[in-house]
Amino acid sequence: MVPVEHYFVLATVMFFLGICGALFRRNLIMVLMSIELMLNAVNLVFIAAGRGNSSLDGQIMVVFVITVAACEAAVGLAMVIALFRKYGTVNTDFLRILRG
Amino acid sequence: MGLTMNEFTVQFIATLLKFAVIAGLCINIPPIMVWAERRVPAFMQRRKGPNRVGIFKWRLYGLLQSAADAVKLIFKEEVVPEGAAKAFYHIAPVFSVFPAIMVAMAIPYGPDIQLFGYTIPLSVIRVDVGFLFIFAISSLAVYGVTIAGWASNNKYSLLGALRASAQMISYEIPLGMSLIPIVLLYGSLDLNTIVIAQSQIWKWGVVLSPISFCLFVIAMFAETNRAPFDLAEAEGELVAGFHTEYTSAKFAAFFLAEYVSMFVLSCLAATVFFGGWQIPFFDIRSLDVLIGIPGVSGLVGFGVLFVKAAFFMWLYVWVRWTIPRFRYDQLMSLGWKFMIPIGLLNVVVTAIVLAVIRF
Amino acid sequence: MFDLPLFLNSSLLSIGVFHFFAAMITIVSLLVVVSQHPVKSAVFLVVDLFLLAGLYASMDSHFIAAIQILVYAGAIVVLFLFVIMLLNLKADSIKGLRFSAPEAAALLISFIGFLIMTFNVFRGQAPEGIKGGFSIEAIDANGGNTYMVAMRLLTTYIWPFELASMLILLAIVAAIVIAKKDKILKSLIQKELR
Numbered sequence: 001m002v003p004v005e006h007y008f009v010l011a012t013v014m015f016f017l018g019i020c021g022a023l024f025r026r027n028l029i030m031v032l033m034s035i036e037l038m039l040n041a042v043n044l045v046f047i048a049a050g051r052g053n054s055s056l057d058g059q060i061m062v063v064f065v066i067t068v069a070a071c072e073a074a075v076g077l078a079m080v081i082a083l084f085r086k087y088g089t090v091n092t093d094f095l096r097i098l099r100g
Numbered sequence: 101m102g103l104t105m106n107e108f109t110v111q112f113i114a115t116l117l118k119f120a121v122i123a124g125l126c127i128n129i130p131p132i133m134v135w136a137e138r139r140v141p142a143f144m145q146r147r148k149g150p151n152r153v154g155i156f157k158w159r160l161y162g163l164l165q166s167a168a169d170a171v172k173l174i175f176k177e178e179v180v181p182e183g184a185a186k187a188f189y190h191i192a193p194v195f196s197v198f199p200a201i202m203v204a205m206a207i208p209y210g211p212d213i214q215l216f217g218y219t220i221p222l223s224v225i226r227v228d229v230g231f232l233f234i235f236a237i238s239s240l241a242v243y244g245v246t247i248a249g250w251a252s253n254n255k256y257s258l259l260g261a262l263r264a265s266a267q268m269i270s271y272e273i274p275l276g277m278s279l280i281p282i283v284l285l286y287g288s289l290d291l292n293t294i295v296i297a298q299s300q301i302w303k304w305g306v307v308l309s310p311i312s313f314c315l316f317v318i319a320m321f322a323e324t325n326r327a328p329f330d331l332a333e334a335e336g337e338l339v340a341g342f343h344t345e346y347t348s349a350k351f352a353a354f355f356l357a358e359y360v361s362m363f364v365l366s367c368l369a370a371t372v373f374f375g376g377w378q379i380p381f382f383d384i385r386s387l388d389v390l391i392g393i394p395g396v397s398g399l400v401g402f403g404v405l406f407v408k409a410a411f412f413m414w415l416y417v418w419v420r421w422t423i424p425r426f427r428y429d430q431l432m433s434l435g436w437k438f439m440i441p442i443g444l445l446n447v448v449v450t451a452i453v454l455a456v457i458r459f
Numbered sequence: 460m461f462d463l464p465l466f467l468n469s470s471l472l473s474i475g476v477f478h479f480f481a482a483m484i485t486i487v488s489l490l491v492v493v494s495q496h497p498v499k500s501a502v503f504l505v506v507d508l509f510l511l512a513g514l515y516a517s518m519d520s521h522f523i524a525a526i527q528i529l530v531y532a533g534a535i536v537v538l539f540l541f542v543i544m545l546l547n548l549k550a551d552s553i554k555g556l557r558f559s560a561p562e563a564a565a566l567l568i569s570f571i572g573f574l575i576m577t578f579n580v581f582r583g584q585a586p587e588g589i590k591g592g593f594s595i596e597a598i599d600a601n602g603g604n605t606y607m608v609a610m611r612l613l614t615t616y617i618w619p620f621e622l623a624s625m626l627i628l629l630a631i632v633a634a635i636v637i638a639k640k641d642k643i644l645k646s647l648i649q650k651e652l653r
Contacts (some may be wrong), residue, residue: 002473002474002477005581006474006477006481007477008576009577009581010481010484010485012573012576012577013485013488013573014484014485014488015573016569016570016573017485017488017489017491017492018488018492019565019566019569020492020566021491021492023562023565023566023569024562024566025492027497027548029497029539029542029543029548030497030500032539033491033497033500033501033504033539034491034492036504036531036535036536037488037491037492037504037507040507040508040511040531043511043527044511044514047515047518047520047523048518051518051519051520054597056598056607056608056611057611059520059522059523059604059608060608060611060612060616062520062523062526063523063526063608063612063623064619064623066526066527066530066531067623067626067627068623068626069531069535070530070534070535070627070630071626071627071629071630072630073535073538073539074538074630074631074633074634075630075633075634075637077538077539077542077634077638078633078634078635078637078638079637080542080546081542081545081546081637081638082637082638084546085640090546090548185496185498188498188499188502227521228521228603228604228605229521229522229525229605232522232525232526232529233525235525235529235533236512236525236526236527236528236529236532236533237528239528239529239532239533239534239537240505240528240532240533242533242537243502243505243537243540246537246540246541246544247498247502249544250498250544258544261544262541262544262545265537265540265541266541269533269534269537269538269541272533289605
């Protein structure tokens with residue numbers, strides 16, 4: 001059996017890559033995809049920890065995380081489409097109304 | 101986990117053999133279906149259909165026409181369109197074929213057989229969540245279509261791919277929803293358990309839940325992009341849809357994927373609604389003892405399932421030559437405004453009835 | 460003698476499988492983040508999710524593995540791909556990539572967090588969790604993983620489950636309202652066309 005810590009390291013790497021993508025990509029859709037990557041890292045930690053502690057709650061948490069991820073993707077992409085209709089771009093550099 | 105060395109070897113070899121047999125079957129489905137798709141409408145329209153190609157004087161009702169077609173298709177020149185995304189263009193047929201063949205591995209083709217003292221299940225991949233596995237893998241089929249359409253750098257391809265992917269993800273919902281009552285009724289996600297539970301004709305899925313069956317059949321046609329829902333490749337509007345720019349063996353691969361997924365959905369319909377490898381009033385598993393040759397029950401079960409699946413394959417061809425193509429908005433409103441509400445209602449009613457009965 | 464079944468059940472193989480999956484997941488995740496074209500990123504994301512599902516299945520969570528492919532790969536990423544194609548997005552240009560001060564600070568902080576987490580993991584200081592009563596043997600004896608997860612989800616966690624369904628309903632309504640075409644805009648366009 002693989003020690004739980006190994007899974008944690010993998011999840012940490014994934015989460016960090018997700019943060020990098022969310023911070024440095026200029027495309028809104030890429031930002032959303034990076035967030036999905038981060039959510040998946042969290043899922044991996046839940047399942048590995050649940051298994052390491054012989055508990056089922058980790059798997060149940062993952063069900064909820066996937067639900068929230070689906071909602072987030074649906075609403076996020078709807079916003080991307082609305083933004084594209086209004087401004088003709090999804091590049092975050094050009095979407096700066098709130099920046100004053 | 102208490103596998104001994106011998107048992108592991110036997111199971112490993114058996115899995116390889118089963119894989120080879122099922123993959124071989126899948127590859128041979130398209131030629132036979134192409135033949136059927138020419139002969140059946142010919143029969144309906146009182147004409148002959150292809151009947152010339154043969155070996156010497158044996159014409160075999162034109163069965164070799166599709167072999168000739170396959171040879172022709174593979175030896176055609178391969179053209180890659182200019183401006184295509186090369187890597188994705190080449191990998192898209194793989195994305196299309198892989199899910200189709202993978203799903204075919206999870207169907208139970210017969211009862212567990214006893215050979216040389218070992219119990220061998222007659223499905224290549226045996227998982228306790230067989231239902232979910234089939235849905236999960238077959239939902240990946242969208243990618244082959246979408247990537248093919250996007251990578252060929254052609255507006256008709258892209259439009260066809262968009263249509264096809266929208267249609268496939270819309271109709272996946274009624275397809276899944278139509279099977280939830282079945283899972284509720286038999287109380288299992290394992291396909292083999294469901295088949296074993298359907299030992300009598302009044303225990304068949306189609307008798308217990310006819311609405312599910314109707315929804316499943318409609319969604320089955322839409323899911324494989326077949327007529328009357330073949331908008332993704334409407335010749336009059338989109339040339340040939342997502343595979344307009346594909347030639348030669350890659351085109352054949354899309355063909356293969358389409359027919360294999362038709363076969364798999366037919367097998368699934370037979371398994372879930374028509375008792376799979378079971379015959380009513382007779383237990384196939386007792387054949388081994390009756391005849392005295394081990395493994396006969398497996399062969400007979402496979403034959404029974406194949407006949408039942410063949411009925412659905414025939415239905416595909418029948419419907420294709422009977423019902424005209426839908427308009428796109430009609431397709432979407434049928435899926436979202438009619439089938440999903442009916443499916444939801446079906447789930448709720450089945451659950452309430454079951455709760456009342458078991459209370 | 461080389462004993463294959465013993466080898467298959469040994470921890471050596473499972474660690475090997477894990478390291479294979481881990482290496483693949485790391486590479487593919489990197490490709491998701493650095494691919495220039497969004498379509499390529501989406502395809503790599505699908506591969507990543509598929510590999511993660513394999514990892515879940517190797518941890519005996521078959522139900523979650525199936526759900527992962529079904530919902531994530533089968534629905535969410537298709538939605539992404541669909542929107543990318545609908546908007547006909549082009550590849551990002553690397554030239555536009557530049558650092559702003561808050562972003563650099565955020566990266567630095569997250570990198571420090573990453574180092575702390577990795578360091579803690581290797582020091583073996585992960586806190587001992589509460590041991591639940593669901594070891595793999597106990598789960599197998601009580602009807603399998605899927606059954607046990609379903610039982611727990613629909614008894615102990617029934618209220619969160621219902622809340623999640625409400626959340627989905629909310630998201631459906633929100634997505635439709637947000638993505639709906641502006642009626643005033645539409646009538647204006649029609650007036651122009653006339």
